[in-house]
Amino acid sequence: MNIIPYQLIRIAFLILALLSIPTTIYLLHRMRKKSEKWKRLHLIEIEAVFLIITLAIGLFAGVAYSGFPSSPQFVKTVGPGAGPHLPLLSSVHFFKNVNNFEKIDDISENPTAIPPPISRNTSEHLTIDIVAKEVLSEIIPGTTFNYWTFNDRVPAPFIRARVGDTITINLENHPSNIHTHSLDFHAVTGPGGGAEVLQVPPGETKTFTFKALNPGIYIYHCASMPSVAAHMTHGQYGLILIEPEEGLPPVDKEFYIVQGELYTMGSTGDKGLQAFDAQAMLDGNPTYIVFNGRVGGVQLEANVGDTIRMYVGNGGVNLISSFHVIGEIFDTVYPEGSMKGALFHNVQTTLVPAGGATIVEFKLEEPGTYILVDHALARVEKGAYGILNVQGEFNEEIYYPKPTEQ
Numbered sequence: 001m002n003i004i005p006y007q008l009i010r011i012a013f014l015i016l017a018l019l020s021i022p023t024t025i026y027l028l029h030r031m032r033k034k035s036e037k038w039k040r041l042h043l044i045e046i047e048a049v050f051l052i053i054t055l056a057i058g059l060f061a062g063v064a065y066s067g068f069p070s071s072p073q074f075v076k077t078v079g080p081g082a083g084p085h086l087p088l089l090s091s092v093h094f095f096k097n098v099n100n101f102e103k104i105d106d107i108s109e110n111p112t113a114i115p116p117p118i119s120r121n122t123s124e125h126l127t128i129d130i131v132a133k134e135v136l137s138e139i140i141p142g143t144t145f146n147y148w149t150f151n152d153r154v155p156a157p158f159i160r161a162r163v164g165d166t167i168t169i170n171l172e173n174h175p176s177n178i179h180t181h182s183l184d185f186h187a188v189t190g191p192g193g194g195a196e197v198l199q200v201p202p203g204e205t206k207t208f209t210f211k212a213l214n215p216g217i218y219i220y221h222c223a224s225m226p227s228v229a230a231h232m233t234h235g236q237y238g239l240i241l242i243e244p245e246e247g248l249p250p251v252d253k254e255f256y257i258v259q260g261e262l263y264t265m266g267s268t269g270d271k272g273l274q275a276f277d278a279q280a281m282l283d284g285n286p287t288y289i290v291f292n293g294r295v296g297g298v299q300l301e302a303n304v305g306d307t308i309r310m311y312v313g314n315g316g317v318n319l320i321s322s323f324h325v326i327g328e329i330f331d332t333v334y335p336e337g338s339m340k341g342a343l344f345h346n347v348q349t350t351l352v353p354a355g356g357a358t359i360v361e362f363k364l365e366e367p368g369t370y371i372l373v374d375h376a377l378a379r380v381e382k383g384a385y386g387i388l389n390v391q392g393e394f395n396e397e398i399y400y401p402k403p404t405e406q
């Protein structure tokens with residue numbers, strides 16, 4: 001894991017370069033009045049070399065560039081194609097307490113980590129333990145971010161309950177954390193969705209109990225000050241499914257996907273440790289837009305003939321997702337996660353509001369690679385895509401002509 005603070009290094013070297021100029025002028029001034037011994041010091045040459053080295057490190061250490069002038073700009077993108085290029089920015093960040101944070105190899109929550117469908121006919125009292133933890137992990141290889149998580153992953157664990165269930169949440173704020181964290185469940189009826197009683201300082205645990213009154217698929221997230229948006233964009237969001245009494249129709253595979261935005265002071269593709277860019281968040285200009293916490297975080301497997309259900313959330317904090325699976329049509333959409341209302345059928349692209357969720361269902365008729373996207377397609381260049389690989393027999397009655405064998 002690359003946690004070199006390149007941005008800090010760049011600033012330090014630019015300051016050194018700047019300071020070296022007046023220092024040299026001063027020494028040259030002194031040199032004129034002094035002996036031959038001073039003149040033999042080659043101050044001009046030393047200063048020139050020093051200036052070149054410090055400026056080179058100050059301007060380029062860790063900065064993303066394409067490495068070859070194959071396009072008009074030398075800015076890197078992280079989409080699956082070459083892509084249009086994004087403005088090159090460099091900025092400053094401060095990095096504190098780096099050694100206190102746990103380093104997570106893969107921040108992505110497993111998209112198949114979903115509790116099984118509920119088959120019981122009665123209500124139960126469930127207890128869910130959640131640990132808020134601030135960690136370090138990579139957005140793309142070599143680019144590290146200080147994620148704030150629930151249970152060390154983004155999104156937070158998928159919670160499954162049944163309407164009428166009573167749910168007790170135990171929220172621990174890990175002692176290594178710097179910030180107070182909390183939970184606001186959109187499945188809760190009551191002030192703050194639980195956040196009023198679940199503000200937990202580091203090292204403490206608090207408990208909250210609620211009854212699930214409405215079926216649906218709901219976001220839950222941290223709702224702590226001074227900026228709820230800042231907590232969410234660091235990774236503190238997940239989904240809770242409240243099944244209706246009769247449950248949901250059976251499917252072969254269920255997947256868990258949540259879109260999120262990351263705002264870093266470095267540009268898209270910059271290496272090293274990236275500081276959070278609050279101004280970029282306020283401007284609504286994310287550096288990365290990701291499924292399940294990082295670029296490439298959603299890799300799914302299925303077979304021809306499978307019926308698929310995807311629970312798709314949007315942690316925000318600025319964008320509305322236009323969720324689409326390239327090469328598929330959603331047979332059924334639960335619009336905005338609504339249950340017991342009108343379902344949509346035969347939908348190409350569906351909206352997932354910030355702080356909202358949806359459910360899409362479809363059957364797989366053909367093998368191959370299907371790409372999940374936010375169909376505001378510029379966002380794919382910032383990472384908003386996932387992959388669904390489908391194995392099985394080709395059906396040329398549906399998809400013609402047959403793709404060339406590889």
Ligand SMILES: [Cu+2]
Nearest residue numbers: 181182222231
């Ligand atoms: Cu928080």
